[in-house]
Amino acid sequence: MKLRRTLAGPLGAIILLVVLMSLAMIVAGTSPLDGFAALFQGALGGTSQIGETLVATSALLFPALGIALAFRGGLFNIGAEGQLLIGALFAGAVGAQLHLPGWLGMIVLLALGALGGGLWGAIAGWMKARFNANEIIATLMLNFVAAYLSLALVNGPLRGPLATGAETAWLDQRYWLPTLLPGSRLSIGILVALAFALVLYWVFTRTVFGYKLRAAGDAPEAARRAGIDIGRITWISLALSGAIAGVGGATIVTGELHRFNTQLSPGYGFIGIAVALVGDLQPLWICLAAFGFGILEAGGLAMQASAQVPKDAIHVIEGLIILVLAARRYVAARTETAAV
Amino acid sequence: MIELVLSLALLTLIKATPLIYAALGGVISERSGVINIGLEGMMAIGAFTAVIISYATRQPMLGLLAGVAAGALAGYVLGVAATRFKVDQIVAGTGINLICAGGAAYGLVLIFNQPGASAQVPALGHHYLVLVVLAFIAALALHWLLARTPWGLRVRACGENPAALASAGIDPLAMRLTAVTISGALAGLGGAFLSLGELNLYSDGMTAGRGFIALAAVIFGRWNPIGATLACVVFGLFEALQYVLQGRISWLPADAMQALPYIAALVALAGITGKVRAPASDGVPY
Numbered sequence: 001m002k003l004r005r006t007l008a009g010p011l012g013a014i015i016l017l018v019v020l021m022s023l024a025m026i027v028a029g030t031s032p033l034d035g036f037a038a039l040f041q042g043a044l045g046g047t048s049q050i051g052e053t054l055v056a057t058s059a060l061l062f063p064a065l066g067i068a069l070a071f072r073g074g075l076f077n078i079g080a081e082g083q084l085l086i087g088a089l090f091a092g093a094v095g096a097q098l099h100l101p102g103w104l105g106m107i108v109l110l111a112l113g114a115l116g117g118g119l120w121g122a123i124a125g126w127m128k129a130r131f132n133a134n135e136i137i138a139t140l141m142l143n144f145v146a147a148y149l150s151l152a153l154v155n156g157p158l159r160g161p162l163a164t165g166a167e168t169a170w171l172d173q174r175y176w177l178p179t180l181l182p183g184s185r186l187s188i189g190i191l192v193a194l195a196f197a198l199v200l201y202w203v204f205t206r207t208v209f210g211y212k213l214r215a216a217g218d219a220p221e222a223a224r225r226a227g228i229d230i231g232r233i234t235w236i237s238l239a240l241s242g243a244i245a246g247v248g249g250a251t252i253v254t255g256e257l258h259r260f261n262t263q264l265s266p267g268y269g270f271i272g273i274a275v276a277l278v279g280d281l282q283p284l285w286i287c288l289a290a291f292g293f294g295i296l297e298a299g300g301l302a303m304q305a306s307a308q309v310p311k312d313a314i315h316v317i318e319g320l321i322i323l324v325l326a327a328r329r330y331v332a333a334r335t336e337t338a339a340v
Numbered sequence: 341m342i343e344l345v346l347s348l349a350l351l352t353l354i355k356a357t358p359l360i361y362a363a364l365g366g367v368i369s370e371r372s373g374v375i376n377i378g379l380e381g382m383m384a385i386g387a388f389t390a391v392i393i394s395y396a397t398r399q400p401m402l403g404l405l406a407g408v409a410a411g412a413l414a415g416y417v418l419g420v421a422a423t424r425f426k427v428d429q430i431v432a433g434t435g436i437n438l439i440c441a442g443g444a445a446y447g448l449v450l451i452f453n454q455p456g457a458s459a460q461v462p463a464l465g466h467h468y469l470v471l472v473v474l475a476f477i478a479a480l481a482l483h484w485l486l487a488r489t490p491w492g493l494r495v496r497a498c499g500e501n502p503a504a505l506a507s508a509g510i511d512p513l514a515m516r517l518t519a520v521t522i523s524g525a526l527a528g529l530g531g532a533f534l535s536l537g538e539l540n541l542y543s544d545g546m547t548a549g550r551g552f553i554a555l556a557a558v559i560f561g562r563w564n565p566i567g568a569t570l571a572c573v574v575f576g577l578f579e580a581l582q583y584v585l586q587g588r589i590s591w592l593p594a595d596a597m598q599a600l601p602y603i604a605a606l607v608a609l610a611g612i613t614g615k616v617r618a619p620a621s622d623g624v625p626y
Contacts, residue, residue, distance in 0.1 A: 028450060076430050078377075133609040134559060136377065136430060140552040141609075144602040152595035273434050310449035315442025322435035323417075327425035 024313035042302020051184020057294030058190035062248020063272030070241035074217030079139025081269025082146030083117040087246020090116030092260020102174035117246015125235030177255040187255030356576025361530030362554035365523035372519035377433030380551025381440030386411040386528025387535035388444035411528015419520035457543035468537030479569040499619030556605040
């Protein structure tokens with residue numbers, strides 16, 4: 001009975017996804033068979049394809065974990081996109097100038113990513129704690145500030161010699177994260193993401209901070225009366241949330257692109273919200289959800305190229321999944337109440 | 341000099357207009373108790389639909405109406421999610437934004453066979469200045485509706501204490517659904533103004549966070565239509581300033597100037613500490 005209820009959600013989501021994707025393919029004039037074949041061929045059809053899927057998985061996993069942390073604390077961090085970008089910018093800007101041994105340099109660059117993203121999250125956290133500024137709008141606005149700031153810097157002082165677009169100079173090869181899957185672009189960045197997931201699982205379930213975070217999110221008034229400093233939790237959790245997204249940005253720079261580019265994220269920070277929700281804010285489920293969305297992201301590109309189905313259909317479907325999953329939670333809650 | 345000030349003033353009003361329509365949508369939705377974070381997507385789908393219909397019929401006015409209808413439909417979907425299914429409003433709004441932006445990008449490739457931007461379509465021409473004036477009239481009208489009519493009283497009651505409204509025999513969920521649908525229609529009009537008024541095409545990302553800035557304006561304007569409109573004029577000024585300042589200030593790069601409206605919204609959010617109170621049941625499902 002319990003198992004059936006646990007499985008009904010994800011299964012329902014998958015069925016919905018298949019139906020809607022088929023529809024999007026038919027509208028675009030492709031048979032669903034060809035469309036799905038192209039999607040899975042593009043996502044899992046070979047070493048380099050699997051690598052691309054896991055690259056997207058990793059890029060989605062970082063912001064999704066950060067978002068889950070903030071959401072658990074009752075804070076809507078919609079700014080993972082900007083936090084990821086600033087983390088990547090820090091890593092890219094310093095990485096192009098760095099003179100350190102390779103392994104130390106890699107650690108420094110990832111730490112800089114955490115610093116940049118953390119700083120960006122902390123601004124919103126500080127505004128919320130100090131001025132009671134709405135964190136949803138603050139984090140959203142900071143996305144745009146991050147985008148234009150990085151554009152101004154990369155078109156100006158940070159622009160790499162010989163750069164054709166808005167890009168920094170190349171990182172020295174010493175600082176490139178080692179390849180995990182030979183024959184693909186996949187770096188060990190994904191192992192860092194998985195490590196973060198494990199650490200967060202431990203933090204959420206076994207630490208005082210995890211408990212305080214949940215208390216602040218579920219019952220802020222009770223938490224305050226119990227002596228928890230809500231303001232402190234607010235800015236710390238937004239800073240941590242941003243830091244995790246920022247490390248993600250840094251791994252994209254050091255792992256795959258090897259320089260900063262303002263176009264490096266096709267919306268990972270926003271899709272990460274869907275990933276976090278589909279993963280029910282639980283780090284280990286989020287890993288699985290990130291893989292599922294990674295297939296869609298990587299396969300979507302292939303589907304567009306070989307089956308002429310616009311990859312943007314994927315985003316419509318991701319949005320619908322968010323709506324349906326959130327609605328399902330209400331229906332489940334209502335059924336349980338009725339049963340009592 | 342006078343010429344410069346006048347052109348800045350006109351540009352400010354033009355840049356404020358789409359923000360005002362979206363912000364009025366935000367006010368009506370939040371006064372009824374639903375935070376509409378989907379304004380951004382509703383603007384995008386309004387802008388896109390307006391262009392498609394104008395392209396198909398060669399009638400920009402029909403396009404404008406279609407944009408309003410598309411925004412209203414997106415608002416209705418959010419409204420159903422927020423009332424019937426009690427989906428978390430922020431989560432649902434985020435979903436709406438993904439659906440609308442993704443849907444427009446998908447449609448762009450299907451219809452115009454090219455990603456990024458549509459072909460040029462028949463636009464409103466100088467008639468769009470009527471919409472600028474209309475935005476301010478709409479603000480006054482909404483203020484009157486909310487403050488002086490029984491319907492407005494019900495909307496406000498719905499946002500403050502929906503249970504009390506229900507005990508008076510009025511369904512708060514129906515009120516909210518109506519309010520969010522109107523909210524979407526207004527955002528769709530703002531979007532159509534962008535694509536058929538200021539321009540004559542749709543391009544991906546053309547709403548550029550205006551729906552979110554409108555939400556900041558709602559808070560800065562203290563959930564009051566007139567206050568929100570004035571806030572939009574301020575944000576419009578910062579958007580207009582970058583065009584006027586470009587080339588005049590050499591030390592600030594153009595890319596950085598584009599961040600001005602967003603920074604202004606951030607400062608505004610932080611600057612009104614302690615002085616604002618949202619409707620008591622804003623964001624709380626009933």
